[in-house]
Amino acid sequence: MRALLPGESLGKSPSPTTTGGERPPAVEILSAEKVFANGARGLAPIDLTIADGEFLTLIGPSGCGKSTLLKLIANLIEPSDGRLLWWRGDFGEVGQDGRRFAFVFQEPTLMPWARVDANVRLPLELANVADAKTSPEVADAIARVGLSEFTRHYPRQLSGGMKMRVSIARALVTNPNLLLMDEPFGALDEFTRNKLDADLVRLWWERKLTTVFVTHSIYEAVFLSTRIIVMASNPGRIFRTMTIDQPQPRDEAFRDSPQFAAYCRELSTWLAEASLPTTTAGAS
Amino acid sequence: MKPLLKSEAFVRIAAPVAVGIVLFGLWELGCRLASIPVYLFPKPSDILVSLIHNGPSLLRALMVTLRVTLQAFLAAVVLGTLIAFMFVQSRAIEVSLFPYAVLLQVTPVVAIAPLIIILVKNTQVSLTICATLVALFPIISNTTLGLRSVDPGLANYFRMNRAGRFKTLVKLRIPGALPYFFGGLRISSGLALIGAVVAEFVAGTGGRSSGLAYEILDAGFTLDIPRMFAALFLITLTGVGLFAAMVVLSRLALSNWHESEVGAET
Numbered sequence: 001m002r003a004l005l006p007g008e009s010l011g012k013s014p015s016p017t018t019t020g021g022e023r024p025p026a027v028e029i030l031s032a033e034k035v036f037a038n039g040a041r042g043l044a045p046i047d048l049t050i051a052d053g054e055f056l057t058l059i060g061p062s063g064c065g066k067s068t069l070l071k072l073i074a075n076l077i078e079p080s081d082g083r084l085l086w087w088r089g090d091f092g093e094v095g096q097d098g099r100r101f102a103f104v105f106q107e108p109t110l111m112p113w114a115r116v117d118a119n120v121r122l123p124l125e126l127a128n129v130a131d132a133k134t135s136p137e138v139a140d141a142i143a144r145v146g147l148s149e150f151t152r153h154y155p156r157q158l159s160g161g162m163k164m165r166v167s168i169a170r171a172l173v174t175n176p177n178l179l180l181m182d183e184p185f186g187a188l189d190e191f192t193r194n195k196l197d198a199d200l201v202r203l204w205w206e207r208k209l210t211t212v213f214v215t216h217s218i219y220e221a222v223f224l225s226t227r228i229i230v231m232a233s234n235p236g237r238i239f240r241t242m243t244i245d246q247p248q249p250r251d252e253a254f255r256d257s258p259q260f261a262a263y264c265r266e267l268s269t270w271l272a273e274a275s276l277p278t279t280t281a282g283a284s
Numbered sequence: 285m286k287p288l289l290k291s292e293a294f295v296r297i298a299a300p301v302a303v304g305i306v307l308f309g310l311w312e313l314g315c316r317l318a319s320i321p322v323y324l325f326p327k328p329s330d331i332l333v334s335l336i337h338n339g340p341s342l343l344r345a346l347m348v349t350l351r352v353t354l355q356a357f358l359a360a361v362v363l364g365t366l367i368a369f370m371f372v373q374s375r376a377i378e379v380s381l382f383p384y385a386v387l388l389q390v391t392p393v394v395a396i397a398p399l400i401i402i403l404v405k406n407t408q409v410s411l412t413i414c415a416t417l418v419a420l421f422p423i424i425s426n427t428t429l430g431l432r433s434v435d436p437g438l439a440n441y442f443r444m445n446r447a448g449r450f451k452t453l454v455k456l457r458i459p460g461a462l463p464y465f466f467g468g469l470r471i472s473s474g475l476a477l478i479g480a481v482v483a484e485f486v487a488g489t490g491g492r493s494s495g496l497a498y499e500i501l502d503a504g505f506t507l508d509i510p511r512m513f514a515a516l517f518l519i520t521l522t523g524v525g526l527f528a529a530m531v532v533l534s535r536l537a538l539s540n541w542h543e544s545e546v547g548a549e550t
């Protein structure tokens with residue numbers, strides 16, 4: 001286990017899935033900061049490179065700016081200063097082949113009047129894909145989240161975990177290269193959450209999908225991530241970085257291993273430090 | 285197989301029917317014991333006899349009222365929905381026109397009916413206009429509210445996917461507005477009937493005869509009280525029928541997904 005300061009982690013990507021430099025980094029955040037309209041500093045200038053194929057998790061106390069950072073990456077908000085690059089290009093080029101991203105919200109946000117397949121098809125229809133109705137991608141995405149038997153069901157007939165799976169299938173259907181997830185399993189019970197985490201690891205591994213994940217759960221962060229960014233607040237900033245170099249794809253055996261427990265203990269200590277009101281020293 | 289008395293569907297129908305039979309029985313019995321004359325307050329049996337005896341003319345009147353009601357209801361649905369769409373598309377249109385929609389709503393139809401009946405030569409058309417004015421408002425207000433009540437998370441999702449105005453309307457706003465729209469239909473169908481009957485009364489007192497309301501007026505003039513009750517009974521029956529039709533329609537459209545109708549089919 002190795003703790004990296006933000007400056008150190010730049011450049012040499014710890015991602016175990018890349019075979020070395022053939023794909024540009026998915027996102028580069030160059031001294032981006034966010035000052036809100038009311039003058040509050042949401043994010044201090046942040047430098048961060050998200051390598052291709054990486055599973056990066058943002059964790060930290062409430063108000064540390066992890067959701068703000070995710071929104072910057074999704075271009076839902078613009079930085080007050082600094083800039084971001086997506087696959088070494090501007091946001092205008094995002095959406096082309098090989099430069100697509102999808103966002104999964106905290107809530108499933110499904111259309112209650114539409115069946116599972118119609119919900120999953122939505123992004124294709126919104127993107128004016130001509131043969132969205134007959135696209136094999138839809139059935140494929142539903143199969144990947146294990147809901148093939150529920151294709152013709154309505155959301156109300158599904159459990160909370162299954163609705164979240166539909167939401168993930170809807171994200172996968174556009175064949176994204178970057179998956180952004182904002183506490184997607186936060187509202188689920190622990191058993192369901194563990195199951196979805198395991199499925200997410202498998203999907204990420206199969207698809208070589210760069211993922212940025214926001215969570216409050218230490219166990220979830222350690223189980224999923226190749227790299228964890230611990231953030232602290234006032235102003236929102238990167239506190240420490242933890243690289244988790246463990247064999248992929250991970251399964252339940254990893255959850256029971258002594259290494260898992262050790263990572264969790266360390267991360268828990270860091271989070272406690274990041275949550276202290278007087279931890280400004282940790283930032284520099 | 286469950287025993288009949290425990291079956292939900294059976295109880296739902298049987299219980300109100302039993303209450304009806306008891307009430308009619310008490311009414312019949314009361315009138316007979318107190319020997320109230322028919323021209324003051326008829327027994328249910330008198331009304332039934334009158335209903336059969338005056339069957340053809342009452343049925344003709346019913347058809348006239350029903351036609352006015354349905355025409356007005358249809359016009360209100362089409363007009364109301366179009367106006368609601370306009371309101372949602374532009375704040376300026378809504379701000380400038382909404383007060384006039386309220387104006388129409390608060391003006392009693394009895395007060396404007398004579399004016400419309402004088403202005404419009406054709407009785408059918410003038411009655412339909414009156415009933416439409418009464419039935420219009422719930423459609424406008426409910427549909428506007430529905431088109432506005434978009435799930436914020438979904439709206440955000442549509443924005444993120446750069447969905448255009450038209451796509452957002454068709455795929456998000458309209459389906460989301462359906463429960464509100466059907467709520468408006470239920471209210472409006474009843475109001476269309478009320479509007480039609482009220483307008484017929486006004487037209488009837490002005491000497492233009494048509495519909496069940498005129499039957500009631502006419503029966504009043506000739507002190508044929510059982511016929512009055514028979515006509516009243518038919519109006520009530522029409523109202524219940526319209527309401528039931530709207531319930532079925534809304535169930536067909538929403539039972540798969542909306543909370544208000546979920547479980548209604550079992």
